[in-house]
Every structure is written in C-alpha cells, then in structure tokens.
Amino acid sequence: MRFRNTGLLLLIFGALLAYVYFVEIKGKEKAERIKERESKLLVFEKDSLKTVFLEPAGIKFQKEGAEWRITEPIRSKTENWVINALINTLSDAKKERTVTRSPESLADYGLAPAKYQIIIQHEDQADTVYLGDKTPTGTYVFARVNSDSTVYATQTALLTHAEKDLFDFRDKTVLDFETDDVERVTIKTPKRKIALRKEGEKWYIFKGKGQKLLADNFQVEQILNGIRNAKAKQFVEETPENLSKYGLTRPAYELELQVTDDGGLKKLIIGKATGSAYYARDISRDPVFTVDSSAVHKLNTSEWDLREKRLSDFYSYQIDYIELRLPDTTYVCEKDTANNWQVLEPVRGKAKNWKISSLASSVSGLKMQKIVDENPSSLKKYGLDKPSYQFICKKEGEEVANIKIGKRKGDYYYAVGTLTPAVVLVKKEDIEKFDISLNDILEKSSEEE
Numbered sequence: 001m002r003f004r005n006t007g008l009l010l011l012i013f014g015a016l017l018a019y020v021y022f023v024e025i026k027g028k029e030k031a032e033r034i035k036e037r038e039s040k041l042l043v044f045e046k047d048s049l050k051t052v053f054l055e056p057a058g059i060k061f062q063k064e065g066a067e068w069r070i071t072e073p074i075r076s077k078t079e080n081w082v083i084n085a086l087i088n089t090l091s092d093a094k095k096e097r098t099v100t101r102s103p104e105s106l107a108d109y110g111l112a113p114a115k116y117q118i119i120i121q122h123e124d125q126a127d128t129v130y131l132g133d134k135t136p137t138g139t140y141v142f143a144r145v146n147s148d149s150t151v152y153a154t155q156t157a158l159l160t161h162a163e164k165d166l167f168d169f170r171d172k173t174v175l176d177f178e179t180d181d182v183e184r185v186t187i188k189t190p191k192r193k194i195a196l197r198k199e200g201e202k203w204y205i206f207k208g209k210g211q212k213l214l215a216d217n218f219q220v221e222q223i224l225n226g227i228r229n230a231k232a233k234q235f236v237e238e239t240p241e242n243l244s245k246y247g248l249t250r251p252a253y254e255l256e257l258q259v260t261d262d263g264g265l266k267k268l269i270i271g272k273a274t275g276s277a278y279y280a281r282d283i284s285r286d287p288v289f290t291v292d293s294s295a296v297h298k299l300n301t302s303e304w305d306l307r308e309k310r311l312s313d314f315y316s317y318q319i320d321y322i323e324l325r326l327p328d329t330t331y332v333c334e335k336d337t338a339n340n341w342q343v344l345e346p347v348r349g350k351a352k353n354w355k356i357s358s359l360a361s362s363v364s365g366l367k368m369q370k371i372v373d374e375n376p377s378s379l380k381k382y383g384l385d386k387p388s389y390q391f392i393c394k395k396e397g398e399e400v401a402n403i404k405i406g407k408r409k410g411d412y413y414y415a416v417g418t419l420t421p422a423v424v425l426v427k428k429e430d431i432e433k434f435d436i437s438l439n440d441i442l443e444k445s446s447e448e449e
Helices: 002-039 080-092 157-162 217-228 293-299 353-364 428-434
Strands: 049-055 059-064 067-072 097-100 116-122 125-134 140-145 151-155 182-188 193-199 202-206 212-214 232-237 253-259 264-274 277-282 288-292 321-325 330-335 341-345 370-373 389-395 398-409 412-416 423-427
Touching: 049 080, 067 080, 080 116, 080 157, 116 157, 125 157, 140 157, 151 157, 182 217, 202 217, 217 293, 232 277, 253 293, 264 293, 277 293, 288 293, 321 353, 341 353, 353 389, 353 398, 353 428, 389 428, 398 423, 412 428, 423 428
Parallel strands: none
Antiparallel strands: 049 059, 049 116, 059 067, 097 151, 116 125, 125 140, 140 151, 182 193, 182 253, 193 202, 202 212, 232 288, 253 264, 264 277, 277 288, 321 330, 321 389, 330 341, 370 423, 389 398, 398 412, 412 423
C-alpha cells in the first residue's frame, strides 16, 4: 500500500513538472515570441530576401548567390555592409507606438504621398514600408505598411538608410585585388617605367638584360595597399564617350598588376587632376571616377624610392655570432647556451648583453645613402679590397651579414653589403658608432669592481 502511494505521488509530481515546463515555461516563451513578432513593423526572414527596392531613389538590389548587386539604375557591385545594414535595420524596426488606426489624412504624416518607400521581395510575396515625416520631437518617423492605413511611429534609423543615394550604396573600390595575390607590378608615367616582380617573399625591380635589384618590400606594399584601400570620391560619367577630356587617353599614371589564381591583369589609369583628386578608370569597367590625390601620389615614385637600402637582412635578436673587424683590432662575440653574449677575441670573458645587442642593431640598420657603382669590376679603388671595417654576423652558423667598409669620402664611407654587389655610400656617423674599446663590451668581474 505504501509503495502504491509513493508511485502515485511520483506520477503527480511528474505531471506537475510537465505542466510547469510545457505550460508555464514553454508557454511563456511562445507568448514572448508572438509579442515580439507582433511588435515588428515588418516580419520576414532575412535569408529569404530576393530584391530590395528604394523609392524615390530608384535603386534596386538583387541577391545573386551570396552577394547583393545593384541592378537599377545601373549595374554595379554594392557596398555589402551598407545594404546589410539597411536589411538589418528593417528587420529590427518596431512599431514603437500606434499613432492612429484611422487617420483622417495620411498627408498629415507625410505619408500621402510617402516621402520614402522600401519594397522587399521575399519568398512569394512583396512588402512595402512607407516612411513620412519625423514626429514633432524628432525621435521617431511616421510609417505604415502595405495597404494598412494604420500609422505607426518607428525609429529614425530606418529613415537614415532610406535617405541614402546611389553613391552611398555602390561599390567604390578603385581597383579590386588582394595585395598578397599580386605577382607583378608595372608603374608607368610619361617619364619612366618601373617593373617589379615577386620571387618567394621578396620583391625585385627588373631592369633591362635580365638585371634585377632587390626592392624594399615595405615600400612596394605601401603602394599596393594605398591603391587597394583607395575609394572613388565621385563617379563622374558612367559610360564615357570621350576619355581625352579626363586625360585618360594619355594617362599621367598607369598601374598594371598581374594577379595569381587566374586573377589576370588588373589595370588602373589616372588622368588629369581635378581639385584635390584625379580622374581615373579601372579598364575592366566603364565609369570614370575620381580618386584622392594621396593615393595617386604613391605612384609618383622612382627606382631609388623602391630599392632596398639596407646592406643586410636580419634582426639583431636573431643572430648568435658577431665579428667586428675595426681598424686597430677585431672583436668576436658569441652567444652561450644560456643566450648570453660572451667575448671570444681579443680576450675571453662575459660581454655586456645590451651593448652587443646595440652593436648588432647598428649593423642591421646600416643603409646606403647613394649608389656609386652598380657592378664594380674592382673594389680596390674604393678601399674595399682591404676594408677598414668589416662586420660579420651569423645565425646558427649561417652568415647573414658580411658588410665591408672602405675609404672615407667626406661625410661618407664606401661600402658593400650582403644584399647587393653595388658599391654604395654610408654615413660616416653610422660607422663611427663601431669605434669602441674592449671596456665598452666586456663585463667587469666582481674583483675588478
């Protein structure tokens, strides 16, 4: 009898739990979902949208695959974040307040005719949101939906998007590419032509007869990133018939990019200046647009500007061996297993870590100031056959720098480095940093202190 009562109690308890879960909890959640749905100005699934149309701007957006495109009044890519912001705002728009269900005149609210219309096609139906005047406080905008004459107050964020024009929505990319995908670059002006090619991770300037010079990766990528991030300031003419009036038949600048992954050839031509901008055109598209002069001026460059000016390519923390051959002595230092610098020559002892690191940084920071002889037949006349200074740096036994310093010439020294065979000039003040004594690099022992 006792077991029967216990079982009955368990059944009752289970029923109560089921009631609480399905009626109280789930029922409350369902009621909240219904309330949320009813509070929305317009109910639709964003993924089901096929078209969005804005009036009176006459802008039509069509979903093509995963991307939105403008199809009226022109065909163009769109700034996806702008159209998505419009869609998200429309989806989130609420009936903040019901103003009237039976308006005497919709014109009193700027809704006859409506100032703006947002028309969407989704699944098998179309919906229209009409927007009118702002409320007297300016906090909301009057709105109605489809054929319903009820006037609601909704947030002005929707009005902000509806007021945008074609320029706000269209893609303003000057030239569409990814910097990492570019393999070759050609920059042309009426005075010069610079050809660059990427080999592995390094950029080279290619000259005639197969000659190539190491380029400064940072400088090349600055140009590419400047154009990649540039935006059209204004679209001047959609289908131009006369390019000469923009200076585009004989461009001031031409930028050609060969892109990997079958990206083909990208080409930007830049014509006359107009105020603080230049007329420009991506040859794969019709429109003439303007681009800010700051992006254009990056193309006003030279081989010298783009050339790698460092004499070696390493960071001071990477090396574990440094040899400084100075006019009167040679210092050799090497890192031990604890990553501390030790002096090996001219005596053995513990080195000042900070000082050796500073010297290594000075070696890695040496830069040419001028090219004297691109392909020297003899180093003797520059004093480089028997250098007055020589800096050798290694990483795990591999030589990463071997810089020779020759004769002095005024405020400079002749030099030859690891990255180019050219004889160049380096600043005298940069070389004099290495005029050090043993006490400068050797850590004092406790007994000496």
